Amino acid sequence: MKEHDNDIKLRKLLNEIKKEAPENEWFTRKVMNRLPEKKSSRHGWVMWCFYCAALAICVGFWSMAIAKGDLINDLIDAASTHTLSQSAITGLAAMAATGVIVWQMAATLLRDDH
Amino acid sequence: MLSRIEELMLVSRCALSDDRDAFGRLVEEYQSDIRRFFINLTGDVALSDDLSQDTFIKAYTGIRGFKGFSRFRTWLYRIAYNEFYDYTRRNKEQAEERLPEPAETYVGGSDAKIDLAEALKYLNEQERTVVVLYYMEDKPIKDVAAITGMPDGTVKSHISRAKAKLIKFLE
Numbered sequence: 001m002k003e004h005d006n007d008i009k010l011r012k013l014l015n016e017i018k019k020e021a022p023e024n025e026w027f028t029r030k031v032m033n034r035l036p037e038k039k040s041s042r043h044g045w046v047m048w049c050f051y052c053a054a055l056a057i058c059v060g061f062w063s064m065a066i067a068k069g070d071l072i073n074d075l076i077d078a079a080s081t082h083t084l085s086q087s088a089i090t091g092l093a094a095m096a097a098t099g100v101i102v103w104q105m106a107a108t109l110l111r112d113d114h
Numbered sequence: 115m116l117s118r119i120e121e122l123m124l125v126s127r128c129a130l131s132d133d134r135d136a137f138g139r140l141v142e143e144y145q146s147d148i149r150r151f152f153i154n155l156t157g158d159v160a161l162s163d164d165l166s167q168d169t170f171i172k173a174y175t176g177i178r179g180f181k182g183f184s185r186f187r188t189w190l191y192r193i194a195y196n197e198f199y200d201y202t203r204r205n206k207e208q209a210e211e212r213l214p215e216p217a218e219t220y221v222g223g224s225d226a227k228i229d230l231a232e233a234l235k236y237l238n239e240q241e242r243t244v245v246v247l248y249y250m251e252d253k254p255i256k257d258v259a260a261i262t263g264m265p266d267g268t269v270k271s272h273i274s275r276a277k278a279k280l281i282k283f284l285e
Contacts, residue, residue, distance in 0.1 A: 006281050013284075014249040017231050021149035022159060028141045031170045038132060107130065 051105050058098040065091065116143055121186045129178050137177075141170050144187060147251075148194050154246045155198055165201060169194045184260055191253075191261045195243060202239050233283035240264075241276035248273055 066072075078088040116124070124140050127133035148169055152162035172193050180189050234242055240262070247258045248269075255273075259266045 006277070010277060010280060010284075011249050013230050014245070018250045019150065019153045021146045021153055021162070024145075024149075024163065027145050027149070027163065027166070028138055031141050031145075031167050032134065032138055034167060034171055035134065035137075035174055036171075 047108065051101060051108075054101050055098075055105075058094060058101060061094050062098070065094075118185065122182060125177065125180055125182070125186055128174070129180070137174055140173075140186070144190055145170070147187065148190060151191065151194055151246065151251060152198065154250050155242060165194070165197050169197050172197065188257055188260055191247070191251075191257075192263070195261050195263075198243065199239065229283055230280060233280050236283070237276050237279060241272050241279070244269055244272045245276045245280070 074085055074088040075091055078084050084092075121140075124136040127136035128140070145166065149162050149166045152165045153159060156162055156165070169190065173190055176193075180186065234245065237245060243262060244258055247253045247261060248255070253261070255266055255269055258264075259269045262269065264272070
């Protein structure tokens with residue numbers, strides 16, 4: 001009981017001596033001025049070349065796969081037989097790679113806009 | 115006060131698209147809490163502002179490290195705690211010169227508040243930090259543990275020891 005009373009008394013006293021931060025209208029401005037510079041976009045065009053090359057390879061793969069007409073059938077067979085053939089695995093990997101490349105391009109575009 | 119959703123939206127904008135307006139909004143929201151934390155730890159307004167600025171700079175550069183499991187405020191306090199700890203380590207020799215030698219018998223005044231403010235200086239850094247977080251910032255033990263990186267039991271031990279020292283000064 002005494003312990004509890006001491007705790008209440010201590011908390012009350014500490015809150016009475018607690019200091020609040022004085023108003024400082026420049027604080028946020030000072031922090032923002034000290035932030036590191038945004039990343040240079042000098043290397044941006046190099047990244048975009050890589051992205052375009054990777055996207056071109058993916059588009060080439062998809063074009064060939066669609067032209068041959070095997071990919072859709074492989075994926076349908078995989079769904080019905082619940083086993084993945086090598087070509088189905090390749091097709092899924094290509095889908096994932098295309099998705100990642102497009103996502104990275106979108107993220108870079110959003111970052112560069114700011 | 116920002117809701118958790120608003121907080122996560124602002125943090126996402128900072129992390130994904132380096133949106134400085136969003137980060138400025140976070141600074142505006144939490145700067146008085148962080149500055150108050152340092153003022154009650156150090157007693158020095160100018161030093162507190164410097165440490166607070168460093169805290170927000172570190173938060174900005176490490177914002178992709180915020181996982182969202184805790185509130186952003188708790189994560190900021192953790193950075194602030196580490197900043198304070200680094201500052202005291204860097205200035206340990208000067209800090210030891212500034213701190214009064216603990217008296218064998220403390221002769222206090224009749225005003226409990228003055229005694230208590232003086233008594234806080236006699237606590238070590240960890241004890242002072244947990245006292246400020248638990249009693250002055252009204253953080254639960256769980257949050258104090260998350261901020262200081264100590265287990266709950268260790269936080270309770272520090273609070274218990276600090277409380278015993280402070281009560282002794284008040285008697």
